[in-house]
Amino acid sequence: ETGVTQSPTHLIKTRGQQVTLRCSSQSGHNTVSWYQQALGQGPQFIFQYYREEENGRGNFPPRFSGLQFPNYSSELNVNALELDDSALYLCASSLDPGQGAGANVLTFGAGSRLTVL
Amino acid sequence: AQKVTQAQTEISVVEKEDVTLDCVYETRDTTYYLFWYKQPPSGELVFLIRRNSFDEQNEISGRYSWNFQKSTSSFNFTITASQVVDSAVYFCALSEVPNYGQNFVFGPGTRLSVLP
Numbered sequence A: 001e002t003g004v005t006q007s008p009t010h011l012i013k014t015r016g017q018q019v020t021l022r023c024s025s026q027s028g029h030n031t032v033s034w035y036q037q038a039l040g041q042g043p044q045f046i047f048q049y050y051r052e053e054e055n056g057r058g059n060f061p062p063r064f065s066g067l068q069f070p071n072y073s074s075e076l077n078v079n080a081l082e083l084d085d086s087a088l089y090l091c092a093s094s095l096d097p098g099q100g101a102g103a104n105v106l107t108f109g110a111g112s113r114l115t116v117l
Numbered sequence B: 001a002q003k004v005t006q007a008q009t010e011i012s013v014v015e016k017e018d019v020t021l022d023c024v025y026e027t028r029d030t031t032y033y034l035f036w037y038k039q040p041p042s043g044e045l046v047f048l049i050r051r052n053s054f055d056e057q058n059e060i061s062g063r064y065s066w067n068f069q070k071s072t073s074s075f076n077f078t079i080t081a082s083q084v085v086d087s088a089v090y091f092c093a094l095s096e097v098p099n100y101g102q103n104f105v106f107g108p109g110t111r112l113s114v115l116p
Helices: A097-102
Strands: A005-007 A010-013 A019-024 A031-037 A044-050 A053-057 A064-068 A074-078 A087-094 A112-116 B003-005 B010-014 B019-021 B024-026 B033-039 B046-052 B059-061 B064-069 B074-079 B088-095 B104-106 B110-115
Touching: A005 A087, A019 A087, A019 A112, A031 A074, A031 B104, A044 A064, A044 B104, A074 A087, B003 B088, B003 B104, B010 B019, B019 B110, B024 B074, B033 B074, B046 B059, B046 B064, B046 B074, B074 B088
Parallel strands: A010 A112, B010 B110
Antiparallel strands: A005 A019, A019 A074, A031 A044, A031 A087, A044 A053, A064 A074, A087 A112, B003 B024, B019 B074, B033 B046, B033 B088, B059 B064, B064 B074, B088 B104, B088 B110
16 A cells, blocks of 8 residues: 655745645545644644645645645645745645545545745 | 644654644534645645544544534644654645645644654
8 A cells, every 4th residue: 555655845936936745645645735844733624625626725825835746645735835835745645535434534645844935 | 715734833842752743723614624634845745534523533543633512623643653664744734625625724834853
């Protein structure tokens, strides 16, 4: 069983630039969620993708956007980077939301650490 | 609004001591799920347990045990005979919606250091 993989693991950008982070979901999972984890804090929900559509969004501005592909992999895009965007970005996959009790156990990747200078 | 509080920012114990990590949650929903995740230095959050709001039975898994009390909105986690490998940040989380648009709310985490 392949786990959740994310790339890149680390990257440095400057303010105003754009970044794309990638995530491959665990085998058998068709739902992907993205979380932002600032240093010393808990993860915060950005959005979830299911069937290639955004299926729930947290309190993040529109410059945070995403995609899900037919193979269930996903991208997180952040435009016009700000210093406060520096964080660990975690991708999590899970089963079809409609599958009931098993659906909302999230399997996380190791994250992409973004530093904005 | 939903909220998770983990009042203990950092805990240090000596190996073989027992340690309890506290979690208090707030929700207006009657159906919800509670979770504990472990985040080792590698960064990946590792699922430990899920409990739904209708199941108040305590659970034990090896050296880990969980105490869920709806009356006090608490879901505490105890590690018995702690080991150095237990050193990590532990997060308690709440999910009010088990299906579409699922949104986990995580607490701020408790950093546990187990000293040899």
